[in-house]
Ligand SMILES: NC(=O)c1ccc[n+]([C@@H]2O[C@H](COP(=O)([O-])OP(=O)(O)OC[C@H]3O[C@@H](n4cnc5c(N)ncnc54)[C@H](O)[C@@H]3O)[C@@H](O)[C@H]2O)c1
């Protein structure tokens with residue numbers, strides 16, 4: 307069985323105590339690889355390597371750091387197909403999605419921050435008292451912890467700005483989908499990426515994750531994952547005065563107004579509900595529909611959901627693969643049972659597929675109000691609810707119900723309404739007549755229980771640097 311080691315100081319390493327964890331194929335439910343079951347000792351070794359590499363890496367001209375990131379991007383692009391297959395096998399996502407969206411985005415992340423390294427500039431303020439300018443220095447050794455749903459996409463989204471800004475990194479991918487990060491570590495070694503700059507430590511959250519979070523010489527943490535773990539990380543980091551960026555869960559509203567071209571947009575709305583089997587923090591899981599079109603929209607959505615092919619992620623016409631793990635499958639099936647017990651009407655789906663692996667049918671539920679667990683808790687699966695609204699005030703109240711505030715999409719032809727809702731919806735990201743339109747320069751992140759801080763563009767470069775202001779008297 308294939309073994310996935312750590313990559314520390316440019317070398318493949320087993321866990322300090324020789325332990326391995328099983329990695330499962332979600333399409334069969336069977337193990338197909340093993341990943342290093344890392345320990346605090348492995349984190350210590352990674353921090354030591356990152357510290358040793360820091361002076362040379364942070365002193366490199368920006369253009370040289372950019373060149374390394376570009377070189378890594380190119381090497382990844384040359385192996386796009388291998389990485390797409392690995393990503394699909396590890397997480398059960400359709401190969402097409404990995405090949406056309408996720409691995410290309412990982413390449414773009416590396417390229418974007420290669421450019422950012424050379425474009426990043428600091429502020430200066432010229433006033434009566436004199437001139438102030440701001441130095442922006444790398445923080446030092448930083449930690450990144452990423453989840454299983456978009457494995458290499460989110461892994462590179464964090465390491466790229468950290469490296470571009472001159473930090474060295476200790477990065478932990480999810481133990482559930484460790485393949486592509488390991489392959490990236492191997493690729494970095496093959497192209498001669500400087501040793502110790504990017505260290506990849508595998509393992510369980512409570513063991514390796516906590517060792518990274520609590521490590522006194524790791525200066526900052528960028529985390530994407532569940533709200534529960536995000537809060538725990540904040541609790542450990544706060545007394546250490548450690549900088550944290552937390553990108554957490556969502557329960558995002560999709561607002562469909564009667565004046566919208568909803569029939570034309572239905573493909574995108576369906577994608578927003580079910581892409582990656584709903585396992586994207588940005589998926590619209592609460593669809594709010596103006597009452598005048600409710601019945602027509604509901605029937606059309608159900609028809610589309612029934613037509614989505616669920617099955618082997620390798621097949622090119624499959625739109626939904628399995629869920630990522632047995633534990634997550636159990637959680638989603640329990641959420642559907644809870645929706646039924648809360649009085650929801652399951653309009654389509656609602657069941658697992660009768661085959662090995664962790665497949666769940668696309669599921670649409672209505673008949674539930676905003677205050678039930680089904681409409682308040684993140685499910686993170688192929689499950690959406692429908693709720694009707696009568697006017698703008700009710701639509702806004704429904705959109706802003708609950709504690710999350712990550713993303714929203716608004717579907718309308720009325721420009722004034724679109725801008726008013728964009729301003730009043732409690733969410734870090736609002737899309738109008740589109741979904742998941744990503745420009746990597748924009749601030750990305752959530753409000754409330756969806757997180758703290760913003761990633762992307764200059765926000766990420768600022769997060770990974772320490773500003774120091776210098777004031778000069780101008781005689
Ligand atoms: N917003 C998002 O992008 C996103 C992504 C994945 C999952 N989720 C949500 O989180 C739920 C669970 O998914 P998950 O298990 O991947 O999320 P998680 O928060 O448990 O794991 C995310 C990462 O954090 C690590 N981790 C776990 N416990 C840790 C700890 N105590 N200290 C430090 N690191 C720790 C994990 O090993 C993984 O690398 C999902 O069902 C979903 O609701 C959200």
Ligand SMILES: O=C/C=C/C=C(\O)C(=O)O
Nearest residue numbers: 455463586587588744750
């Ligand atoms: O599931 C989480 C999705 C995160 C997406 C991004 O961080 C992005 O598109 O930059």
